[in-house]
Amino acid sequence: xxxxxxxxxxxxxxxxxxxxxxxxxxxxxxxxxxxxxxxxxxxxxxxxxxxxxxxxxxxxxxxxxxxxxxxxxxxxxxxxxxxxxxxxxxxxxxxxxxxxxxxxxxxxxxxxx
Amino acid sequence: xxxxxxxxxxxxxxxxxxxxxxxxxxxxxxxxxxxxxxxxxxxxxxxxxxxxxxxxxxxxxxxxxxxxxxxxxxxxxxxxxxxxxxxxxxxxxxxxxxxxxxxxxxxxxxxxxxxxxxxxxxxxxxxxxxxxxxxxxxxxxxxxxxxxxxxxxxxxxxxxxxxxxxxxxxxxxxxxxxxxxxxxxxxxxxxxxxxxxxxxxxxxxxxxxxxxxxxxxxxxxxxxxxxxxxxxxxxxxxxxxxxxxxxxxxxxxxxxxxxxxxxxxxxxxxxxxxxxxxxxxxxxxxxxxxxxxxxxxxxxxxxxxxxxxxxxxxxxxxxxxxxxxxxxxxxxxxxxxxxxxxxxxxxxxxxxxxxxxxxxxxxxxxxxxxxxxxxxxxxxxxxxxxxxxxxxxxxxxxxxxxxxxxxxxxxxxxxxxxxxxxxxxxxxxxxxxxxxxxxxxxxxxxxxxxxxxxxxxxxxxxxxxxxxxxxxxxxxxxxxxxxxxxxxxxxxxxxxxxxxxxxxxxxxxxxxxxxxxxxxxxxxxxxxxxxxxxxxxxxxxxxxxxxxxxxxxxxxxxxxxxxxxxxxxxxxxxxxxxxxxxxxxxxx
Amino acid sequence: xxxxxxxxxxxxxxxxxxxxxxxxxxxxxxxxxxxxxxxxxxxxxxxxxxxxxxxxxxxxxxxxxxxxxxxxxxxxxxxxxxxxxxxxxxxxxxxxxxxxx
Numbered sequence: 196x197x198x199x200x201x202x203x204x205x206x207x208x209x210x211x212x213x214x215x216x217x218x219x220x221x222x223x224x225x226x227x228x229x230x231x232x233x234x235x236x237x238x239x240x241x242x243x244x245x246x247x248x249x250x251x252x253x254x255x256x257x258x259x260x261x262x263x264x265x266x267x268x269x270x271x272x273x274x275x276x277x278x279x280x281x282x283x284x285x286x287x288x289x290x291x292x293x294x295x296x297x298x299x300x301x302x303x304x305x306x307x308x
Numbered sequence: 309x310x311x312x313x314x315x316x317x318x319x320x321x322x323x324x325x326x327x328x329x330x331x332x333x334x335x336x337x338x339x340x341x342x343x344x345x346x347x348x349x350x351x352x353x354x355x356x357x358x359x360x361x362x363x364x365x366x367x368x369x370x371x372x373x374x375x376x377x378x379x380x381x382x383x384x385x386x387x388x389x390x391x392x393x394x395x396x397x398x399x400x401x402x403x404x405x406x407x408x409x410x411x412x413x414x415x416x417x418x419x420x421x422x423x424x425x426x427x428x429x430x431x432x433x434x435x436x437x438x439x440x441x442x443x444x445x446x447x448x449x450x451x452x453x454x455x456x457x458x459x460x461x462x463x464x465x466x467x468x469x470x471x472x473x474x475x476x477x478x479x480x481x482x483x484x485x486x487x488x489x490x491x492x493x494x495x496x497x498x499x500x501x502x503x504x505x506x507x508x509x510x511x512x513x514x515x516x517x518x519x520x521x522x523x524x525x526x527x528x529x530x531x532x533x534x535x536x537x538x539x540x541x542x543x544x545x546x547x548x549x550x551x552x553x554x555x556x557x558x559x560x561x562x563x564x565x566x567x568x569x570x571x572x573x574x575x576x577x578x579x580x581x582x583x584x585x586x587x588x589x590x591x592x593x594x595x596x597x598x599x600x601x602x603x604x605x606x607x608x609x610x611x612x613x614x615x616x617x618x619x620x621x622x623x624x625x626x627x628x629x630x631x632x633x634x635x636x637x638x639x640x641x642x643x644x645x646x647x648x649x650x651x652x653x654x655x656x657x658x659x660x661x662x663x664x665x666x667x668x669x670x671x672x673x674x675x676x677x678x679x680x681x682x683x684x685x686x687x688x689x690x691x692x693x694x695x696x697x698x699x700x701x702x703x704x705x706x707x708x709x710x711x712x713x714x715x716x717x718x719x720x721x722x723x724x725x726x727x728x729x730x731x732x733x734x735x736x737x738x739x740x741x742x743x744x745x746x747x748x749x750x751x752x753x754x755x756x757x758x759x760x761x762x763x764x765x766x767x768x769x770x771x772x773x774x775x776x777x778x779x780x781x782x783x784x785x786x787x788x789x790x791x792x793x794x795x796x797x798x799x800x801x802x803x804x805x806x807x808x809x810x811x812x813x814x815x816x817x818x819x820x821x822x823x824x825x826x827x828x829x830x831x832x833x834x835x836x837x838x839x840x841x842x843x844x845x846x847x848x849x850x851x852x853x854x855x856x857x858x859x860x861x862x863x864x865x866x867x868x869x870x871x872x873x874x875x876x877x878x879x880x881x882x883x884x885x886x887x888x889x890x891x892x893x894x895x896x
Numbered sequence: 897x898x899x900x901x902x903x904x905x906x907x908x909x910x911x912x913x914x915x916x917x918x919x920x921x922x923x924x925x926x927x928x929x930x931x932x933x934x935x936x937x938x939x940x941x942x943x944x945x946x947x948x949x950x951x952x953x954x955x956x957x958x959x960x961x962x963x964x965x966x967x968x969x970x971x972x973x974x975x976x977x978x979x980x981x982x983x984x985x986x987x988x989x990x991x992x993x994x995x996x997x
Contacts, residue, residue, distance in 0.1 A: 207438070211349065214356055214441065215352050216352075225344050229344050251387055251389070254387055257416055258345075258346050258416050259344075261438035262345060262349050262438045262439060533952040533955065578953075578956030578960045580956070580959070582952075600989070601989065620987045620988070623990065627959065628993075632968075
């Protein structure tokens, strides 16, 4: 890995904060809860070899990651989604590891706000 | 005196103008996304933009919420468990029906194929993730504006439909009233043929015909400017005036004046009625014509096959008030087998495929080439129909033919001679003296007829009495007061001359009187009526009447024999300037 | 089918020119033409040089003008009528209401 890219696009996130106002912490909480569920779903899908569930979970996570301005996280989800779309889970494990790491970084960044 | 008033139709105009409606209500938006984070954020964005937001977690819930909350706009995530976005969109479209409900797909799908699928599935647009408030606002605003336009158009469309229906109903009612009032009178008499455009009420054509108490036939063909209700409005007072005055024995000129006055009052400034009115006295062989604004009618003369044009001399009815109304008529001598033809301008204006008009020349040619006058009516109609060939345009033709017949051959019911009071006056006398100014301007006969009508017994004899009264009065006026010599009428030139003189002398009358006296006595089952008419003229040598001499006999009309057949007695007194006719009936 | 008009410099006489068919379609423009200059106009000229056709609704419009211009005291001259139009005026005897040349 080269110079670490920022996990959050703070400019875009500012807009989200603007929209949510006092409810921003609530949004973050919901994101955390959702993300745990989705990561679990992705793991299960990989374990079962279920490309359909993998695709759906990766896609969904991609969406919320994007909305939270976690660009790198969203990109990883996108790769995973692409993998599942082509009908294989090969290489999924590796991506999953990166995904979890990135998520941790996003989580800290959000908690610091 | 023309009135202008605004027709208040509270349903149409005002509502159409208020098409923009009251201020736009807050837009109700439904969002469906299985991702909690996304859903929360999107709801916040939309609420901040001022909308009312309903949420659903999957396609199934989306459909349910749509049914219940009836949102104006729907944002659907594509990939959802339990009924995905595409399926939900389909169902929602069905439920929406005719209403304009935009469906926007939310998606982080990026391939073109996927996006095309969205539109194919009935989506109106798509919004990519991550959500961009600015883009979202722009799309929503555009769709909301479209929705408003759509709703406005629907409202206007519905109002127009209602209005049209009402218009049709009104026209039906107008037609029904019109048919009742402007009834055909005696247009169905044997010697009358007519063709009235089937859309007559809507192109303003009216044909009326009736018989006076004296047995005269009066025919009117009218053409109102305007169409539909404009024409119907005018036709009704026209027909009512025509028939009620005719039945009361009023003269042609009195009727013309009254019709004009009524129409002048009722019609708007730019609506008028072109018409020809003909008064035919079969017994005396005299026809009077008034033509205001219609193309030339034709008097076809049987003895030489010539067609005499009856040209328009006057402005149409309803344009000027009574003071400026010209009731002068043209007078013609007619004989049995002569034919009167009247038509509206529908014939001359009938147009063919090359935009040529039928015109007057073609019409006259038909008359020139004709060999059997009985066929003229049909020949004219066939020629016009052939010329037009395109049915859509042909409906505008109205034409009336009256064949002059001997009085015996004229079969039409005279008006019912009904008085209002069943008991009626039983023993009375009425004396009436008319002086020069009155003689010039006033026809006393309708008034006398009105008086006679009050006597129930005269029910059976009314027509005959009126005939005699008319004859005697006419003679007193023309021979006694105006000093016209009826033998003048024996030649065609003399005939015209006679009537011209009559008109002139009447106009400039300075001296002369006519006295009319009616004496009535009713008994149990009968009665006796004595009519005495005295004029200020020189009279005539009545003693020679007994010898059946003609010459200076004042009778222009039916002859003393006919009179004698109606009256119980008829005698001349004084210098012949007094005539006394008695009628007796029942067992008096 | 169109209507044009011109007012004399002293504002006393209005000339209205009819082009094409003088029928119901020109109803509002004909009316505007004589209503716009207002009541100061003393006399009117209706020029039919370019008019091709006239029907009964046109007669009605002329009657409206006559009414607007004072009824019996109105001064309205109708000029340059072709034969067909002259014929229509003749049948309806409108020369009793208008000065027709």
